[in-house]
Amino acid sequence: MFNAVRQLINPLRKSVYFSKLKLLNRPNNLNQVINYFSTMTSEITIGTHDGCFHCDEALACFMLKQLPEYKNATVVRSRDQKILEPCDIVIDVGGKYDPSKHRYDHHMRDFKETASSVLKRDDCPWDIKLSSAGLVYCHFGHRILKQMLPEVIEDADIHIIFKRVYDSLIKEVDAIDNGVPMFDEEPKYRIVTNLGARVARLNPEWNSQDLDADCQFAKAVELCGEEFRYFVESSARIWLPAREFVRQSLEKRFKVDPSGEIFELQKSVPWKDHFFELEKSMNISPPIKYVIFKDNSWRVQCIPVSLGSFITRLALPEAWA
Structure with a gap:
């Protein structure tokens, strides 16, 4: 048995x-x-x-x-x-x-x-x-x-x-x-x-x-x-804590440039995921083209057309390369 x-x-x-x-x-x-x-x-x-x-x-x-x-x-x-x-x-x-x-x-x-x-x-x-x-x-x-x-x-x-x-x-x-x-x-x-x-x-x-x-x-x-x-x-x-930091930076974008198409981050934070969601929920217009952020030295980055894309909304001038 x-x-x-x-x-x-x-x-x-x-x-x-x-x-x-x-x-x-x-x-x-x-x-x-x-x-x-x-x-x-x-x-x-x-x-x-x-x-x-x-x-x-x-x-x-x-x-x-x-x-x-x-x-x-x-x-x-x-x-x-x-x-x-x-x-x-x-x-x-x-x-x-x-x-x-x-x-x-x-x-x-x-x-x-x-x-x-x-x-x-x-x-x-x-x-x-x-x-x-x-x-x-x-x-x-x-x-x-x-x-x-x-x-x-x-x-x-x-x-x-x-x-x-x-x-x-x-x-x-x-x-x-x-x-x-x-x-x-x-x-x-x-x-x-x-x-x-x-x-x-x-x-x-x-x-x-x-x-x-x-x-x-x-x-x-x-x-x-x-x-x-x-x-x-x-x-x-x-x-998640970076989200509020990005939101505040977006709200201050007109202080960075009168066009409102450039925003500034005082430090390097994970911003891209938050940016695309907040841009939509905050009804931001015109679309932001560049972000300036501090990473040891100051840097500028083109905003991509979508998250994960290598295509930018507006490329920097070739003369700057």
Whole structure:
């Protein structure tokens, strides 16, 4: 009987990942087997596919585990519907997108959801098809950020950080996972982290003998988590405080030049993301052409036509080169 029960459970053992690489020990007697099985079935579980893993589901798992309800969840890796069906939430597998049942796959032929269609907010116009990371972020992202940034009290600030993290990290993951070309004319997204390739390298090679796929997936989750945590915390600690500095500088632009087409930053701060949002929300006209800022010495920079573009609104005279 012991062998029969063990044969039933072994496929589940292989598909289960515990955070911090905590793997289940082999049971030594029948009572341990029964206890082990009943414990597994009563735990909160996050289901995703086994086999070759990708950045999107590894990042999605990390994000979910920042929420109280999934903090201690077991990650079950399988493509067997009988194993996935009882999972509390399933991501990147299963052939269903149904938020009411916590099913978040994006591989269906008719799946066309984007951040714009899910969030339904005018200030979230992104039209790249979502991966499982994007789905989890769009549905849970604001709560995740609140858990990770208890010092950020205002919902408006959480939303500003939400947009920055999506635009800087999640969009890259979504686009690469869905095979979206980076360029038509202007870039559709930026590759900031190359996280997808770094995760892909963690998959066991075809001839590896000493690498366990679930252990490697755990490393991928940790890697994605480190990157996500950096973007979240730096956004709150470094990037967001610069917003008010940029706003005040824009309000003083007519003191710099009567045209209002030049603004000045008294110090070098991360300004570009804030500039394009504030220029729109402040209805700035005519468009600003140059920024002057202090970085050891004073420097002048042309304003690009859009964030990430190398095309400037008005180039400096060639004679200045």
